[in-house]
Amino acid sequence: MPNFADYQLGTYFAGLAGELPTMPFSFAAWERLAEEKLEHRLWDYVAGGAGDEQTQRGNVDAFTRYGLVPHMLSGAAERDLSVELFGMRLPSPVFMAPIGVLGVMTEDEHGDLAAARAAAETGVPLVGSTLMQDPLEDVAAALGDTPGFFQLYTPNDREVAESLVRRAEAAGYRALVVTLDTWTLGYRPRDLQHGTFPQLRGACLANYVSDPVFASRLPNGDTSDVATVVQHWALMFGNPTLTWDDLAWLRGLTDLPLVLKGICAPDDVRRAVDAGVDGIYCSNHGGRQAGSAPALHFLPGVVDAAGDLPVLFDSGVRSGVDVVKALALGARAVGIGRPYGYAAAVGGTAGVVHALRSLLAEADLTMGLNGYHDVAEVRSRPLVRL
Numbered sequence: 001m002p003n004f005a006d007y008q009l010g011t012y013f014a015g016l017a018g019e020l021p022t023m024p025f026s027f028a029a030w031e032r033l034a035e036e037k038l039e040h041r042l043w044d045y046v047a048g049g050a051g052d053e054q055t056q057r058g059n060v061d062a063f064t065r066y067g068l069v070p071h072m073l074s075g076a077a078e079r080d081l082s083v084e085l086f087g088m089r090l091p092s093p094v095f096m097a098p099i100g101v102l103g104v105m106t107e108d109e110h111g112d113l114a115a116a117r118a119a120a121e122t123g124v125p126l127v128g129s130t131l132m133q134d135p136l137e138d139v140a141a142a143l144g145d146t147p148g149f150f151q152l153y154t155p156n157d158r159e160v161a162e163s164l165v166r167r168a169e170a171a172g173y174r175a176l177v178v179t180l181d182t183w184t185l186g187y188r189p190r191d192l193q194h195g196t197f198p199q200l201r202g203a204c205l206a207n208y209v210s211d212p213v214f215a216s217r218l219p220n221g222d223t224s225d226v227a228t229v230v231q232h233w234a235l236m237f238g239n240p241t242l243t244w245d246d247l248a249w250l251r252g253l254t255d256l257p258l259v260l261k262g263i264c265a266p267d268d269v270r271r272a273v274d275a276g277v278d279g280i281y282c283s284n285h286g287g288r289q290a291g292s293a294p295a296l297h298f299l300p301g302v303v304d305a306a307g308d309l310p311v312l313f314d315s316g317v318r319s320g321v322d323v324v325k326a327l328a329l330g331a332r333a334v335g336i337g338r339p340y341g342y343a344a345a346v347g348g349t350a351g352v353v354h355a356l357r358s359l360l361a362e363a364d365l366t367m368g369l370n371g372y373h374d375v376a377e378v379r380s381r382p383l384v385r386l
């Protein structure tokens with residue numbers, strides 16, 4: 001059983017030996033460094049969100065409305081953070097949420113590969129986006145023994161969708177995460193002001209370019225002209241006509257565990273359960289799509305409606321304390337988004353490894369100091385509503 005808190009001890013020991021930290025230990029510090037490092041347009045794309053950005057701020061603020069209750073003398077000197085997900089025992093409940101522009105956020109290495117290498121080093125699973133700078137097969141190969149899940153943006157061309165799913169299966173991804181909240185792009189003032197966003201300039205379309213069915217849709221199957229690729233991608237990317245009636249088709253596409261991302265309403269959970277999915281992913285896309293209530297607000301209702309199905313959660317998680325709060329509200333696994341993206345921008349693989357290890361150390365220490373031995377115990381004790 002990994003002792004995540006040892007990362008803190010190791011840091012102080014290294015300090016005693018004169019080796020001082022070079023990377024941050026808080027989200028705020030990562031954020032500052034990433035803003036300095038990233039090209040302005042890319043920074044705006046990653047940091048920005050829909051409308052006046054109240055939804056993404058609300059996602060973060062929502063965590064301050066709940067508090068953990070400390071319990072003393074409970075002997076929680078060693079904690080078990082492991083959770084069971086889709087028949088796998090994961091060392092911790094933390095995973096990396098899909099970030100579709102990770103591929104171009106890093107300096108010396110491609111970002112999707114950096115995240116996959118960090119997954120291999122830490123055991124933290126990666127949900128790889130449809131929008132990668134390298135083909136999904138190369139990213140899977142960099143994951144080592146750590147599980148990867150493939151996030152699908154369902155193209156309106158069903159044969160392309162099917163081809164992506166076949167490739168994800170063949171590459172060894174362990175679940176299919178279908179994102180439902182981005183069937184068209186949200187209203188994003190920062191990107192609008194720049195008149196563009198990265199994919200429109202050909203970034204992170206490797207899974208399309210490398211796909212034989214996608215390529216077959218291009219004139220003469222020629223994927224070398226970026227403008228042509230982007231045009232076909234833009235026409236195919238979203239699927240506004242997808243409804244619950246199409247879920248049987250999606251379910252029939254694969255035997256992999258099927259997870260629906262972007263679910264917030266309990267009604268939708270019930271429909272998803274009826275359609276035979278294996279997991280519910282409660283998220284409002286980090287406030288980048290629709291203006292809505294904070295994602296955390298929806299979590300208890302989603303967990304309740306999901307019954308025995310595992311609920312994954314993201315949107316607004318910034319610290320190890322936030323991870324523990326999301327677990328207490330019923331999440332089985334908790335997704336980190338912008339925080340590891342910023343770490344990738346600042347420090348590549350090493351940055352992501354450090355960000356994950358320090359976040360896990362904080363989650364582990366938070367559990368221990370509050371007297372919790374394991375995740376089941378966190379879930380069994382109510383939070384204080386502030």
Ligand SMILES: Cc1cc2nc3c(=O)[nH]c(=O)nc-3n(C[C@H](O)[C@H](O)[C@H](O)COP(=O)(O)O)c2cc1C
Pocket residue numbers: 045046047056059097098099100101129130131151179261283284285286287288314315316317336337338339341
């Ligand atoms: C730059 C960026 C790109 C994203 N791309 C994707 C994507 O390709 N697929 C997807 O399902 N979600 C995508 N998301 C949403 C994340 O998976 C996650 O829901 C969100 O980052 C959570 O919010 P937070 O980062 O503020 O915690 C993206 C988020 C960001 C910040």
Ligand SMILES: O=C(O)C(=O)c1ccccc1
Pocket residue numbers: 100131182185197199285288
């Ligand atoms: O930026 C995003 O959040 C995202 O998921 C996306 C996906 C495709 C095109 C543009 C944005």
